[in-house]
Amino acid sequence: MELIAMAAALLSIALLLSNLASILLAARRLKPPRGMAAPVGRTPPVSIVIPSRGIEPFTAETLQRTFTLDWPRYELIFCVAHADDPVVKLINRAIARFPNVPARLLVGDDRVSANPKLNNCVKGWEAARHHWVILADSNVLMPRDYIHKLMAAWRSDTGLVCSTPVGSRPAGFWAEVECAFLNTLQARWQYAGEALGLGFAQGKSMLWNKPMLDANGGIRALAAEIAEDAAATKLVNGIGLRVHLVASPFEQPLGERRLGEIWSRQARWARLRRVTFPLFFAPEILTGAAVPLVLALVAAAHVGISLPATTLCVLALAYLPECALAWANGWHLSPRTVAAMIVRDAMLPAIWARGWLGGAVDWRGNAMTIGTKVAELEETPSSA
Structure with missing residues (x-):
């Protein structure tokens, strides 16, 4: 006993x-989030591909944030699978409201995998004009220095930069439970893993060097696994590079759950x-x-x-x-x-x-x- x-x-x-x-x-x-830092060094043009589906409580706000980023040159490519999706009207209104930001809406469903989000991203990836491409979920609440923080995490051995979602603005107890899952459990273990050299990709925000990924099968190579972030992790590690995380992860407002x-x-x-x-x-x-x-x-x-x-x-x-x-x-x-x-x-x-x-x-x-x-x-x- x-x-x-x-x-x-x-x-x-x-x-x-x-x-x-x-x-x-x-x-x-x-690193705790601080005020916006001015971009330093090279600021290459960036394409942001945003797969969207349906309207959520914070869709209008997260959509507006994408048009107010502090980066000299970037384009937005919104992707939806079906033209009758209700989010299409919101996206078109935002594009009209911010004419100074290059933005397009692409409609169609490329069935390259069983992953609906990856299928939705394919057309956006192929239409991206720039060598740096961010795949960003539509419910990410982008800070003004969103691109800067992603680019700042890129190092000589990097194949991919990601951010885990951090739950915010919970409404009700079950949303608090989701915050507990996302923040001090899942984000914590992901950062601990990266500190030990075990970086895992997260599909919420993914910064790619487009020529590098295209040379290794392009976005369709991410169909090798049912989860695109798992495929991304294995692809990057397979070519001798590493997945790195931003110093301060980006918010995902939750509302009710x-x-x-x-x-x-x-x-x-x-x-x-x-x-x-x-x-x-x-x-x-x-x-x-x-x-x-x-x-x-x-x-x-x-x-x-x-x-x-x-x-x-x-x-x-x-x-x-x-x-x-x-x-x-x-x-x-x-x-x-x-x-x-x-x-x-x-x-x-x-x-x-x-x-x-x-x-x-x-x-x-x-x-x-x-x-x-x-x-x-x-x-x-x-x-x-």
């Missing part, structure tokens, strides 16, 4: 220490990670506070230590450093943040288990069965 208690206690401590180490590694890589939405999104991402990077996905069950808490309670029960006191101690060791990381970087914090983190970590084992199972998942109105690296995609009506 004592051996079981000791083993459980040591493993719990080890997991809590690895959690703290990841926070410290991420903190070293992250429902539990079902969070589950669907996290289950899809888990399944994609399981299929594309199984060796990295397997230990994800050990992230969060659930496993170290269970182990600590097992140890405490065997030696007669108060279980409530043990629970409070483990949660404090897990969540106070997370809150400190969020505070230091200006990420969302509220009186409900710790409760949201607890709910997040309670969901993690179920999400991890779901990642090992087959079955259909939803990708913005597309029913997708992800069984292997090859997925089946069947479009269904969407309310997005």
Whole structure:
């Protein structure tokens, strides 16, 4: 019994220490957002390709931000799959409102993969006029120095620069839970991985050197995996280059969220990670506070230590450093943040288990069965 208690206690401590180490590694890589810095050095022209679908609560604001970037020369290429998409009217109005910014709207669906976003991007990539191309999701809230921050992260060994999404403006508790997933869990581990030389691409904002990617198969090469960011990671690493992250990630305003939405999104991402990077996905069950808490309670029960006191101690060791990381970087914090983190970590084992199972998942109105690296995609009506 004592051996079981000791083993459980040591493993719990080890997991809590690895959690703290990841926070410290991420903190070293992250720089808190500051006021806009003037671009220095070369400022080459840039093409920004933005795949769009449907209207979300912050679409008008994120759309306007794309036209007010502080960069001497850039073009915007908006891509939609269908001409009757309601976002088309908003995009056309924005293009008319900002005539000084070169912008186009392209309509069509190039079925190069089972990834609907990648299919939507192909026409934009092929129409891009400049050697530097950013693939940016339509719900990224771009700061004025958006391009500058991406370009500043490019180094001699870089093949791709990305930014993870940082959740902001949550409305309601479940949006707080999504912030807890996006910010101090997923963004934190991604920055910690980059600090250890394990940079992984993130599809929210991706800065490419177009001649480099075109020489290695072009955007269609990203169809090699069901997730374009997984394919990008493997392609870049395969040619001896690295994925780097911006010093300060960009916001994704959330608004209201429902539990079902969070589950669907996290289950899809888990399944994609399981299929594309199984060796990295397997230990994800050990992230969060659930496993170290269970182990600590097992140890405490065997030696007669108060279980409530043990629970409070483990949660404090897990969540106070997370809150400190969020505070230091200006990420969302509220009186409900710790409760949201607890709910997040309670969901993690179920999400991890779901990642090992087959079955259909939803990708913005597309029913997708992800069984292997090859997925089946069947479009269904969407309310997005």
